[in-house]
Amino acid sequence: MAEHLSKSAVAGLPVTEYSVLRAGLRTGDLLFASGDYLVSQAIQKVTKSPWSHIGIIFKIEEIDRVLLLESVEDMGVRFVPLSKYTDDYDNGAPYKGRLVVARINDFAPSEIAPIAKFGIDELTRPYDKDEVSKIIARIALKIGKLERDREYICSELVYECFFKAGRSFAYNENKFISPEEIWRDSKVAFLGRFR
Numbered sequence: 001m002a003e004h005l006s007k008s009a010v011a012g013l014p015v016t017e018y019s020v021l022r023a024g025l026r027t028g029d030l031l032f033a034s035g036d037y038l039v040s041q042a043i044q045k046v047t048k049s050p051w052s053h054i055g056i057i058f059k060i061e062e063i064d065r066v067l068l069l070e071s072v073e074d075m076g077v078r079f080v081p082l083s084k085y086t087d088d089y090d091n092g093a094p095y096k097g098r099l100v101v102a103r104i105n106d107f108a109p110s111e112i113a114p115i116a117k118f119g120i121d122e123l124t125r126p127y128d129k130d131e132v133s134k135i136i137a138r139i140a141l142k143i144g145k146l147e148r149d150r151e152y153i154c155s156e157l158v159y160e161c162f163f164k165a166g167r168s169f170a171y172n173e174n175k176f177i178s179p180e181e182i183w184r185d186s187k188v189a190f191l192g193r194f195r
Contacts, residue, residue: 001102001183001185001188001189002184002186002188004049004180004183005050005183007034007050009050010050010098010100010193011034011098013098013100013190013193014192014193015195016192016193016194017194018086018194018195021101021191021192021194022066022083022194025059025066025082025101025191026057026059026103027059027112027116028104028111028112028115029101029102029103029191030055030101030102030104030158031053031055031056031057031082031085031100031101032051032053032054032100032101032102032179033051033052033054033085033097033098033099033100033179034052034098034099034100035053035095035097037052039052039073040052040053040097043178046135047178047179047180048180049179049180050098051178051179051180051183052097052179053070053179054070054154054155054182055154055158056068056070056115056119056158058079058116065081066081066083067081067082068081068082068084068085069119069157069161070157071125071127071152071153071154071157072127072154073127073129075127076125076126076127076151076152077119077122077123077124077126077127077152077157078124079123086099086195094195097195098195099195100190100191100192100194101192101193102189102190103191104167104187104188104189105187105188106187110165111162111165111167112165114165114166115161115164115165118160118161119157122152122160125150126151126152127151127152128149128153128156129151130151131151131156131176134147134176135176138174148160154179155178155179155182158182159177169181169182170185
């Protein structure tokens with residue numbers, strides 16, 4: 001995208017019915033979430049971004065499923081149906097916030113296998129709760145360093161999956177990767193908003 005959006009600009013993006021958008025999704029597409037939850041708002045404030053979450057879409061035609069590979073606070077790395085965000089994200093209610101999908105312009109079919117293999121191998125790995133504190137220290141106190149491990153915040157998981165396929169996204173000046181850095185990559189293109 002290479003362009004920062006404000007939260008109000010994200011809210012102003014046109015909304016497409018999920019069923020319509022779903023038909024055109026491909027494996028390797030990205031989900032960007034701009035949540036209204038307290039944790040989401042804290043992430044947005046720290047990263048100065050409308051985005052609070054990111055995941056990788058996997059479309060499995062043989063079983064007519066669209067799955068999302070993500071890392072979440074309470075479960076770590078998991079696959080969930082993407083429709084969970086529209087139908088039953090929180091006790092029968094849809095996700096509170098805006099949901100946008102994007103595509104990497106030069107994404108090659110050869111990138112799918114390494115991304116999928118790495119993502120599947122990391123299933124059930126924990127969410128990196130300590131990384132959140134480290135990020136705050138790097139921003140506020142200008143201390144700390146980048147440490148790659150096998151615990152993941154959402155954007156670290158996306159970064160590592162694509163890194164295994166030979167693609168890398170740029171870390172920011174505070175030595176972490178957030179959904180904003182991935183959104184701002186020049187090869188990431190907006191596909192649509194479905195919530």
